[in-house]
Amino acid sequence: MSAHDQNSSVVKKFQQKYWRTKQTLIKVSGRKEDEHVVASDAELDGKLEVFHSIQRTCMELLKVTEQYQRRICNFSQEENELGVFLRAQGSRDKTRAGKIMQATGKALCFSSQQRLSLRNPLCRLYQEVETFRYRAISDTWLTVNHMEQSRTEYRGALLWMKDVSQELDPDTHKQMEKFRKVQAQVRSTKTSFDKLKNDVCQKVDLLGASRCNLLSHVLTTPATPIWMLPRNRAELRCFSLLLCRQTRPGRG
Amino acid sequence: MAYAYLFKYIIIGDTGVGKSCLLLQFTDKRFQPVHDLTIGVEFGARMITIDGKQIKLQIWDTAGQESFRSITRSYYRGAAGALLVYDITRRDTFNHLTTWLEDARQHSNSNMVIMLIGNKSDLESRREVKKEEGEAFAREHGLIFMETSAKTASNVEEAFINTAKEIYEKIQEGVFDINNEANGIKIGPQHPTTNSTLSGSQGGQHAGGGCC
Numbered sequence: 062m063s064a065h066d067q068n069s070s071v072v073k074k075f076q077q078k079y080w081r082t083k084q085t086l087i088k089v090s091g092r093k094e095d096e097h098v099v100a101s102d103a104e105l106d107g108k109l110e111v112f113h114s115i116q117r118t119c120m121e122l123l124k125v126t127e128q129y130q131r132r133i134c135n136f137s138q139e140e141n142e143l144g145v146f147l148r149a150q151g152s153r154d155k156t157r158a159g160k161i162m163q164a165t166g167k168a169l170c171f172s173s174q175q176r177l178s179l180r181n182p183l184c185r186l187y188q189e190v191e192t193f194r195y196r197a198i199s200d201t202w203l204t205v206n207h208m209e210q211s212r213t214e215y216r217g218a219l220l221w222m223k224d225v226s227q228e229l230d231p232d233t234h235k236q237m238e239k240f241r242k243v244q245a246q247v248r249s250t251k252t253s254f255d256k257l258k259n260d261v262c263q264k265v266d267l268l269g270a271s272r273c274n275l276l277s278h279v280l281t282t283p284a285t286p287i288w289m290l291p292r293n294r295a296e297l298r299c300f301s302l303l304l305c306r307q308t309r310p311g312r313g
Numbered sequence: 314m315a316y317a318y319l320f321k322y323i324i325i326g327d328t329g330v331g332k333s334c335l336l337l338q339f340t341d342k343r344f345q346p347v348h349d350l351t352i353g354v355e356f357g358a359r360m361i362t363i364d365g366k367q368i369k370l371q372i373w374d375t376a377g378q379e380s381f382r383s384i385t386r387s388y389y390r391g392a393a394g395a396l397l398v399y400d401i402t403r404r405d406t407f408n409h410l411t412t413w414l415e416d417a418r419q420h421s422n423s424n425m426v427i428m429l430i431g432n433k434s435d436l437e438s439r440r441e442v443k444k445e446e447g448e449a450f451a452r453e454h455g456l457i458f459m460e461t462s463a464k465t466a467s468n469v470e471e472a473f474i475n476t477a478k479e480i481y482e483k484i485q486e487g488v489f490d491i492n493n494e495a496n497g498i499k500i501g502p503q504h505p506t507t508n509s510t511l512s513g514s515q516g517g518q519h520a521g522g523g524c525c
């Protein structure tokens with residue numbers, strides 16, 4: 062009796078594996094899946110797209126923030142050097158142009174300091190996005206992976222059910238026994254898939270909302286230095302214009 | 314149990330319209346407010362008498378959820394009758410009828426008798442689909458129509474039995490080839506015209522035609 066039970070459970074495991082593998086092959090080889098099964102997961106697949114977009118754009122934001130930060134450093138350094146140079150040259154030139162050169166040099170040095178102060182909020186942004194990616198995204202990613210595994214199990218079980226449904230007669234005991242076995246498998250895989258499907262949808266919604274929160278929080282804080290920058294640029298342009306006008310008559 | 318004929322029925326329609334409850338009411342004469350979601354298909358059977366003959370109805374209660382659609386299609390094969398069910402309190406289930414009908418016509422034999430059923434007629438206050446609309450749809454597509462309630466059992470017997478009567482009439486008229494099991498009709502063991510090839514090879518002696 063128990064030997065028979067054991068035997069049939071081994072067979073069942075083997076069959077489960079067979080249909081799961083078949084489903085995996087269909088997925089991996091990109092063969093067309095059952096359109097109705099695919100359609101019934103439309104909401105889930107929509108959420109997954111949102112998830113992948115969050116994942117992708119967060120990586121991009123990190124990369125861009127890093128580059129921006131590095132360029133600010135480089136730029137600030139160059140700016141400072143130019144400022145120092147102008148001031149040095151200006152101090153040797155006793156004409157009006159020399160004064161202007163000194164003033165411009167000073168403005169450039171000041172501006173380079175200001176520019177550098179942008180780095181702090183950028184670093185903060187980087188850290189917060191990185192933490193978000195590390196914690197929230199990877200947590201959702203784990204759930205998505207579980208869900209995909211369970212989806213493969215479920216779709217495999219559906220394939221199996223479709224197969225046994227080709228020949229089904231409720232008055233034939235043997236066929237019914239087999240069908241009940243497959244039905245139980247579909248039921249249990251469906252239960253776990255539906256649960257994980259729901260989890261994924263909720264987590265992605267939450268992820269989207271918390272990213273909104275994160276960005277609106279981080280982006281309002283460093284607003285002040287960003288607003289200061291154009292004013293300095295404007296000043297700088299003003300100086301440069303003056304410089305041009307003043308030097309032109311001298312040449313002429 | 315001995316029967317003169319066996320008719321295969323299939324119950325189709327959106328999920329939640331009350332297909333499983335209709336079957337339970339017909340076979341067990343009871344209503345179960347909370348019913349497990351049907352996985353693939355469930356079965357029921359009952360004997361009825363038409364024209365003094367015992368007829369066994371073998372009923373296939375299919376899953377309405379979309380993910381089972383391809384699976385349930387294989388159950389249409391060999392059905393003599395279909396109950397196409399919608400829920401009078403949910404307009405969308407009525408709107409999907411055309412799709413169900415196309416599916417049924419495409420995957421079943423052309424003589425299959427289809428009964429259109431507007432279920433949950435006890436929920437008059439929540440009605441979204443007028444009875445006249447159901448009638449009009451049935452008339453337009455050549456179906457029989459009834460409103461039922463699996464809860465109060467109103468018209469449930471009639472729905473199943475009238476479908477059987479229609480099938481029986483078609484047999485009398487010779488529309489159904491009863492020797493071809495693909496039509497969803499089996500002849501019982503004690504029937505006078507029974508011969509040994511019937512239950513064995515599919516198609517019987519009329520199907521092949523030219524072959525010797």
Ligand SMILES: Nc1nc2c(ncn2[C@@H]2O[C@H](COP(=O)(O)OP(=O)(O)O)[C@@H](O)[C@H]2O)c(=O)[nH]1
Nearest residue numbers: 328329330331332333334346348433462463464
């Ligand atoms: N009030 C009322 N509820 C019904 C009736 N038939 C089914 N229901 C309810 O509708 C829900 C779905 O029924 P079920 O038979 O599982 O639908 P199926 O998915 O089509 O098999 C259940 O909660 C039933 O209690 C009916 O005639 N009247």
Ligand SMILES: [Mg+2]
Nearest residue numbers: 332333350351
């Ligand atoms: Mg059901």
